[in-house]
Amino acid sequence: xxxxxxxxxxxxxxxxxxxxxxxxxxxTNHVEALTFDYDQRHRIELHSxxxxxxxxxxxxxILPINTFAAIGGNALTDPxxxxxxxxxxxxxxxxxxxxxxxxxxxxxxxxxxxRGITHLVAGMAQTDYSGYPDCRENTLETLMQAINxxxxxxxxxxxxxxxxxxxxxxxxxxxxxxxxSMALTHTCYEGLRPPCGTCPACRLRAKGFxxxxxxxxxxxxxxxQIIQPIS
Amino acid sequence: xxxxxxxxxxxxxxxxxxxxxxxxxxxTNHVEALTFDYDQRHRIELHSxxxxxxxxxxxxxILPINTFAAIGGNALTDPxxxxxxxxxxxxxxxxxxxxxxxxxxxxxxxxxxxRGITHLVAGMAQTDYSGYPDCRENTLETLMQAINxxxxxxxxxxxxxxxxxxxxxxxxxxxxxxxxSMALTHTCYEGLRPPCGTCPACRLRAKGFxxxxxxxxxxxxxxxQIIQPIS
Numbered sequence: 001x002x003x004x005x006x007x008x009x010x011x012x013x014x015x016x017x018x019x020x021x022x023x024x025x026x027x028t029n030h031v032e033a034l035t036f037d038y039d040q041r042h043r044i045e046l047h048s049x050x051x052x053x054x055x056x057x058x059x060x061x062i063l064p065i066n067t068f069a070a071i072g073g074n075a076l077t078d079p080x081x082x083x084x085x086x087x088x089x090x091x092x093x094x095x096x097x098x099x100x101x102x103x104x105x106x107x108x109x110x111x112x113x114x115r116g117i118t119h120l121v122a123g124m125a126q127t128d129y130s131g132y133p134d135c136r137e138n139t140l141e142t143l144m145q146a147i148n149x150x151x152x153x154x155x156x157x158x159x160x161x162x163x164x165x166x167x168x169x170x171x172x173x174x175x176x177x178x179x180x181s182m183a184l185t186h187t188c189y190e191g192l193r194p195p196c197g198t199c200p201a202c203r204l205r206a207k208g209f210x211x212x213x214x215x216x217x218x219x220x221x222x223x224x225q226i227i228q229p230i231s
Numbered sequence: 232x233x234x235x236x237x238x239x240x241x242x243x244x245x246x247x248x249x250x251x252x253x254x255x256x257x258x259t260n261h262v263e264a265l266t267f268d269y270d271q272r273h274r275i276e277l278h279s280x281x282x283x284x285x286x287x288x289x290x291x292x293i294l295p296i297n298t299f300a301a302i303g304g305n306a307l308t309d310p311x312x313x314x315x316x317x318x319x320x321x322x323x324x325x326x327x328x329x330x331x332x333x334x335x336x337x338x339x340x341x342x343x344x345x346r347g348i349t350h351l352v353a354g355m356a357q358t359d360y361s362g363y364p365d366c367r368e369n370t371l372e373t374l375m376q377a378i379n380x381x382x383x384x385x386x387x388x389x390x391x392x393x394x395x396x397x398x399x400x401x402x403x404x405x406x407x408x409x410x411x412s413m414a415l416t417h418t419c420y421e422g423l424r425p426p427c428g429t430c431p432a433c434r435l436r437a438k439g440f441x442x443x444x445x446x447x448x449x450x451x452x453x454x455x456q457i458i459q460p461i462s
């Protein structure tokens with residue numbers, strides 16, 4: 001039986017690149033994409049994910065998670081808190097949603113468990129990781145041990161971007177033929193399209209494209225019809 | 232500053248005993264209770280949790296998780312699947328919800344993170360554990376490492392019943408003065424009150440009380456007014 005993979009797709013640049021990586025690694029008919037609707041402030045992320053999955057023609061599921069918004073206290077799901085960058089290197093930014101990637105991977109495991117899928121692909125990177133400790137390799141390796149013990153499974157987690165800089169991520173996207181799809185992705189913390197260009201997420205993305213010497217298709221393209229307005 | 236604890240309260244016998252354990256260990260005003268509404272088949276569990284928390288007068292939060300039901304495929308959240316015991320010792324029962332305890336503990340961590348609570352208390356037991364691998368000590372220890380890495384926290388997880396038999400759990404409840412509260416708890420997989428007495432959960436509970444030589448207050452009492460009918 002062929003090996004099958006589940007790619008976690010947020011609709012952003014990194015997870016889209018990883019979806020293309022998964023298609024190359026596992027083959028066109030052996031990849032599914034999974035997106036989480038966790039009541040994130042910017043619904044446009046979901047539309048981007050939907051558009052990217054449609055572009056590459058993979059089965060795509062959006063799973064709801066209503067718990068983070070119920071817990072509150074972070075800028076990504078709490079309408080009362082504005083995203084801000086932290087000027088204190090030791091402090092976590094207020095866009096940190098405690099446990100987000102831990103929960104995403106555990107639900108991805110539960111979803112894959114039901115389908116007999118044994119490979120998980122995700123876009124976390126510890127280089128340029130915005131200060132999120134749940135993107136680090138040792139966190140994710142430890143979590144996968146817990147998931148495999150807790151579900152009696154042998155999932156393999158692939159994080160192709162873990163040690164890549166943003167420049168290397170852009171170059172990988174180019175090599176994988178994923179560059180055009182970047183016009184569909186969403187990165188901006190302000191939820192704007194065209195992107196604001198000044199939030200930490202926009203600046204990190206711009207840095208990668210600039211250093212790679214490639215212009216960002218998101219900035220060059222008109223807004224594709226496939227992307228819906230923010231609801 | 233006094234140490235504070237968050238007790239995960241399902242409304243069952245074990246988590247209720249653990250809530251009493253937490254009250255003794257951390258003090259009356261230093262414990263909160265957290266229950267998950269994960270669209271479980273039997274809403275009576277939530278009413279039991281509410282009643283137990285009210286009885287001991289601790290702050291109580293019910294957090295929603297709509298994801299397990301969206302994933303489906305298990306007897307506890309999928310209305311199309313009836314709970315059945317497995318006669319094959321090596322197979323997991325169909326009441327196994329993949330990732331349930333992993334997700335519960337991660338969300339409990341996220342909830343405690345926001346409140347500055349550093350101790351988590353939970354009722355998992357690897358003795359008599361119904362075949363659930365996410366109740367085992369090594370699973371939970373590994374998960375707590377992942378949570379502490381991923382949230383940059385130093386949570387301590389307390390599982391007072393991890394190595395207790397059901398008999399020992401009943402005797403502990405007696406020692407902690409928790410026996411009367413057992414009349415409020417819910418265990419039956421069939422969602423019945425009075426309990427069916429024949430499902431695996433009922434039989435395990437009955438075994439514990441029988442071996443402890445104590446009659447189960449749940450069977451002796453009329454249905455308390457505080458427990459609402461199943462909605």
